[in-house]
Amino acid sequence: MTQEPPPTDPTDQDDTAEAPGVEEHNGSAEDAPSPAIPPFSPDRFNRETWIDSAIRWAMAGAVVVVAAGLIVFNLSNSTVGLAAVMLMAFGWIGVNTISAGVWRALPEVTAMIGYNPAAAEAELAELIKRRPLMRWVRLMLYHRLASIRHRQHRFQESAAICQAVLSKPLGPARAQRGPLLLMLAEAKLQCGDLFGAYTALCDLHREPQTLVESLQRLTLQTRYEVLAGHDHAALAGVRQKLLLAELMPAEHCGAMHAMLTTSAARSGQLELADWLRRRSMLLCSPAQLQHLFSKSFAIRVVGPTER
Numbered sequence: 001m002t003q004e005p006p007p008t009d010p011t012d013q014d015d016t017a018e019a020p021g022v023e024e025h026n027g028s029a030e031d032a033p034s035p036a037i038p039p040f041s042p043d044r045f046n047r048e049t050w051i052d053s054a055i056r057w058a059m060a061g062a063v064v065v066v067a068a069g070l071i072v073f074n075l076s077n078s079t080v081g082l083a084a085v086m087l088m089a090f091g092w093i094g095v096n097t098i099s100a101g102v103w104r105a106l107p108e109v110t111a112m113i114g115y116n117p118a119a120a121e122a123e124l125a126e127l128i129k130r131r132p133l134m135r136w137v138r139l140m141l142y143h144r145l146a147s148i149r150h151r152q153h154r155f156q157e158s159a160a161i162c163q164a165v166l167s168k169p170l171g172p173a174r175a176q177r178g179p180l181l182l183m184l185a186e187a188k189l190q191c192g193d194l195f196g197a198y199t200a201l202c203d204l205h206r207e208p209q210t211l212v213e214s215l216q217r218l219t220l221q222t223r224y225e226v227l228a229g230h231d232h233a234a235l236a237g238v239r240q241k242l243l244l245a246e247l248m249p250a251e252h253c254g255a256m257h258a259m260l261t262t263s264a265a266r267s268g269q270l271e272l273a274d275w276l277r278r279r280s281m282l283l284c285s286p287a288q289l290q291h292l293f294s295k296s297f298a299i300r301v302v303g304p305t306e307r
Contacts, residue, residue, distance in 0.1 A: 036118075036125040037145060040157050045164050048128070048138065055132035059095055063088050099134040102127050102141070109144055117148050124148070136171035143176055150183055150302065159187035159196070178207040179302075185220045186302045189227070197224050215248055216301045222259050223297050231263035238272075254283030255299045258292050 066088055105127060112120035128141050146161035162184035170177055181204045188196035201224060204217050218241065225234035238260060245256040257280035264273035280289060292299070 036122040037128070040145070040149070040161050040164075042160065042164050045142065045161075048131075049135055049168065052132040052135060052138060056095065056134075059092065059132075063092065095132060096134075098130050098132065099137045102130055102133060102137055106140060106144065110147075113144065113147050113151060117151050120144070121148050134171075135168065136173045139165050139168055139170060140173050140176065143173075143180060146180070146183055150187060153190075155187040155190040159184055159191065159193075162187065178204065178209050178213055181207065182213060182216050182220065183302045185217075185224075186300065189220060189223060190298060190300075194224060194228050198228075211247070215244060215252075218244055219248070219252060219256060219299070219301045222256060223299070226259045226263055227296060229266075231267045234260060234263040235267060235269070235272075250283050251288065252299065252301060254280045254288065255292055255297060257283060258289060259297050262293075 105123070109120050109123050109127070112123065124141060124144055128138075128145075133141075142161055142165050146158045146165070149155075149158040149161065162180050166177065166180055166184070181200050185197050185200035185204065188194075188200060197220070201217070201221050209217065222234055222241070225231070241256070241260070245253045248256065257276045261273050261276040261280060264270075264276055284292070
């Protein structure tokens with residue numbers, strides 16, 4: 001990623017394009033936007049995180065005040081002092097139990113995103129209402145909301161949520177920064193925002209990644225380079241890229257060959273372009289290839305998975 005990005009590509013991007021080999025979004029009840037959670041608002045998101053912090057700091061302040069009062073009035077060994085200590089302990093445990101309960105519910109919500117996004121959103125709406133939550137727990141709730149919006153092809157909203165979450169310290173959820181950046185990069189590409197995709201991809205290079213995430217990044221980076229006209233960058237290390245592509249699902253491997261075919265042809269490497277084209281025809285059907293070329297290689301590689 002050494003080249004500077006061009007201005008946003010004016011080429012029209014179809015936000016409803018799916019990965020080759022996957023049915024296009026058809027507005028089914030399963031994938032239809034649910035009214036459970038209103039459209040994302042950065043102001044509401046910041047207000048929720050502020051309220052969480054305010055309540056937790058108020059609780060901490062109350063603990064300090066009560067403890068100081070017990071010491072000043074020498075009540076630490078009295079019944080009143082014992083009752084105050086017990087009340088503070090149970091109160092603090094209760095506050096943290098809310099976050100613990102939400103965190104335990106997240107795996108079930110994550111699993112539902114893949115087969116029933118509407119139900120996942122309804123459950124998520126109930127979890128988001130709970131207060132106070134630890135900041136990183138609330139951020140992970142919004143991470144799941146971004147995944148739901150991504151699946152619903154509401155890519156602008158998905159990108160806005162990812163950017164809002166990434167603007168906050170993730171704390172114990174720091175490992176989710178990579179998946180969030182992948183989702184952001186893909187959403188930006190789907191929206192035709194090449195500069196936003198470039199920024200997300202640059203940040204991704206500084207994050208540790210699993211093998212699956214590395215393959216997803218490679219696909220998104222190649223798509224960015226092809227759409228931006230950086231053909232020499234797309235073809236750099238082409239042999240290694242093709243070896244890695246063999247680890248992808250057939251439709252994504254075929255998409256990689258199709259994207260590189262375009263760069264090879266534009267670069268005058270006709271023999272390589274012909275070989276890549278024939279390989280892509282083995283991996284994808286003619287309809288899939290036509291879909292890829294007509295939709296500017298709009299493939300989706302990021303799903304509702306987590307580490």
